Amino acid sequence: MVKVKVAVNGYGTIGKRVADAVAMQDDMEIIGVSKTRPNFEAAMAQQKGYDVYTLADRVGSFEEAGMPAAGTVEEMVQNADVVVDCTPGGMGEANKALYEKAGSKAIWQGGEDHELAGCSFNANSNYEKALGRDFVRVVSCNTTGLCRVISPLDREFGIKKVRVTLLRRSADPGDIKHGPINAIVPSPIKLPSHHGPDVKTVLPQIDITTTAVKISTTLMHLHTVNMEFTGECTAKDVEDVLGKQPRIRFVGQGITSTAEVMELARDMFRPRSDMWENCVWNESISMYEGELYFFQAIHQESDVIPENIDAIRAMMEIETNAEKSIAKTNKAMGI
């Protein structure tokens, strides 16, 4: 079998994880990753055996740092069937012409606008929309986490209304630039937040309103979810449906916080101690006055990674069935 040639443009928080996840699959391979600076992440990429490319005007700085680049980003893109663009949010748009010129397909991340790709993707929600497409956007960590619970519950019971408060980590663990260190920041202050409309780029039929707050933590986001249904269901029915989902993990057994979820991921020897699944406290799943409530934790650095793999498979049409692609990705990654 000829493997799909994947390039990762932007080897940062998401890019390095996508590269490693691609390398775990038997139907795709990494033909290169790109980096703008010859830092420790670039050095690690070379040590792992990835060809590291850079911008044409940065080739010299990689040379000087003793880690010569394999070539320019343009050269990398020309050799790729699919480029996964993991450049910082808002920067990916400028790369579209490059991908079009090279004739390579491209995946952007949730930091870019829906319109850039015209197709926003979550494997369990709308895999078939990405089949054969040249451009796809894998939605953000929070939107991915919401689609994973909304989509199956809507299919099963019919959703009338979703209300979510998103408690957002303010910085990633390796980030020393952002705050707050001791405050709660309504973000945005104007309500409702943009997260609801972002879910609708994947699930346009869902009536959802969201509020979001940034808080002094780095580990995970947490969602408090409230739903009303058009059909009848009990907390047990909801638990049964969520328990069957391929990327939802129930947590309990003394796991009372995001810190303990991350400790679990470390004990599992997950690469980078990542938690790719939504972590739902099944003890929290409650029906009260006809409305559902539950808590879920979302690992902002990694939950979109398996979704990127599925997006590649859908765009290349090497697997046309969502369930089969999800199962294949999960098996390869050990989910």
Place this chain on the structure above:
Amino acid sequence: MVKVKVAVNGYGTIGKRVADAVAMQDDMEIIGVSKTRPNFEAAMAQQKGYDVYTLADRVGSFEEAGMPAAGTVEEMVQNADVVVDCTPGGMGEANKALYEKAGSKAIWQGGEDHELAGCSFNANSNYEKALGRDFVRVVSCNTTGLCRVISPLDREFGIKKVRVTLLRRSADPGDIKHGPINAIVPSPIKLPSHHGPDVKTVLPQIDITTTAVKISTTLMHLHTVNMEFTGECTAKDVEDVLGKQPRIRFVGQGITSTAEVMELARDMFRPRSDMWENCVWNESISMYEGELYFFQAIHQESDVIPENIDAIRAMMEIETNAEKSIAKTNKAMGI
């Protein structure tokens, strides 16, 4: 005018603030405060001129520390018209027999059960219920903050349903015992949380469900509030009603977080940099699909303080009108 004799049993976070607020009023006075340990707070109380009492078996330790006690808690209680019990949550119940024996009225804080006093109090919601009572419970900081917004909006428009997510500070600024330092803790995990039922001890007619999460911050709580009404109203109508409330402050002008709210309180030279009012981001007040959304910040150490003053006035019936008591308290404290 004879001043009401007030004793504060437990001179900690709430107790020291209640004592200072009582001292600001012209119709009541502090006749003593109690402390179990001769620490810096006890020393500060003596420096301020308060008579400091202690438990009978602690008199010796105060003597040794060079700050002799004015007497025992029993003696203090016997001299008081009203004792404000600010002992740690759950400990106030054991003091009830003491107050009954001395024939003094007593106020407990939100950490005690409603049943202990039989009357849970918020000045703007149910002042008249406390008139002449011997025992009253001033509800917790979060419940106070919720009653202050729910009560006037229910009177004006009729509330059908309230849904709140409470983001709770995990420790007070002076507390070095509690965490988390970097995590989000659903608390309680079982939903809905006990905060909704606590609001109903003051406003039994309100249909409210709450979810609560502890986060890594010390400054303030933050509430994301969602309401449905039986009557018609716009965001502007809600803003007009909340803007007229005596203990609600609108924040904006570059105040984007709880940290900046606290900075404002410091710049106002408030005692202990306290913020006694609910701080509502009026920019956040929104109507979306017929439902109201807004954010408010609640200073956990101080929002109940003016409520304790009003409770004293109601119980002693020196003022039978809620609005007049609230206005008098606010004026004396500079709210």
